[in-house]
Amino acid sequence: MKKICSASSIMEAQIMLDLLDHNCISAKLFNEHAQGGLGDIPFTHAYPEVWVIRDSDFERGQAIVNEFEKTPVETRVVFCRACHEENPFNFQVCWQCGAGLELPSSREGRV
Template structure:
C-alpha cells in the first residue's frame, strides 16, 4: 500500500476515492477522523490521506489525482426553473428538488 496524496478536506478526499474507484483502482482513506485532534496534533497530520491498495496502481492513480487537481473551481450558479433554488453551475440536478438543470443552463440562467 502506498500513500497517493493528502486532501485538504474530507469532501475532496471522497471525490478522489470515487475517481479512483471508477478507474478500478482500490484505495483507502486514512485520517478520516483526525481533524478532531487539531490543536493536539499538527494540522498537517490531520489532513485526510488517500492510499492505493496495490503499489502497481500508484502511477495510474497519481495521474488521475493530478488531472482532478487541474480542474478549475466553478463559482457561478444556476437557478432551478422548477423550484428557484440556487445550485452550483456544474450540478446536473437541483439539490433541493431533483429537477434537471440542463434547461436552465441552455437558457443562460446563470451568473
Template sequence: MKKIYSAGNLLEAQIVLDLLEHAYIPARIFNQHAQGCVGEIPFTHAYPEVWIIREEDFERGKRVVETYEKTPTTTGIIRCPACNEENPANFQLCWKCGSGLEIVLYQAKVSE
C-alpha cells in the same frame, strides 16, 4: 501501500478515493478520525491521506489525481427554465422542481 494524496478535508479525500476506485485502483483513506487530535498533534499530521494498495497502480493513480486537481471548480448560478428558481451552476436538476438544467448549462457553454 503508497501515499498518493493528502487532502485538506475528509470530503476531498473521499472524492479522490471514489475517483481511484472508478479507475479500478484499490485505495484506502487514513487519518479519517484524526481531526479531533489537532492541537495535540501537528495539524499536518491530521490531514486525511489517500493510499493506494498496489504500488504498480501508482503512476495511473497519479494521473487520476492530477486530472482531479486540474478540474476547474464551477461557481455561479443558473435559473431553472421551468420554475425560475436559482440553482448552483454545477446542478443537473433543479433542487425545487426536479426539472433538468442540462439545456441551460449547454446554452451557457455555447454562448461563451
C-alpha cells in the same frame, strides 16, 4: 502500499478514492477521523490521506489524482425558475424545490 496524496477535506479524499476505484485501483483512506484531534495534533497531520494498495498502481493513480487536481472549480450559479433559489451551475435539479434546471441553452450567460 504507497501514499498518493493528502486531501484538504474528507469529501475531496472520497472523490479521489472513487476516481481510483472507477479505474480499478484499490486504495484506502487514512486519517478520516483525525480532524477531531485538531488542536492536539498539528493540522497537517490531520489531513485525510489516500494510499494505493498495490505499489504497481502508484504511477497510474498519481496521474488520475493530478488530473483531478487540475479540474477548475465551477463558481457560476443558476437560479431556479420555480422558486428562484440559487443553485451551483452544474446542478440539474434545484436543491430547494426539486424543479429541473436541465435547460443548457438557458444556462449560457446566466451568472
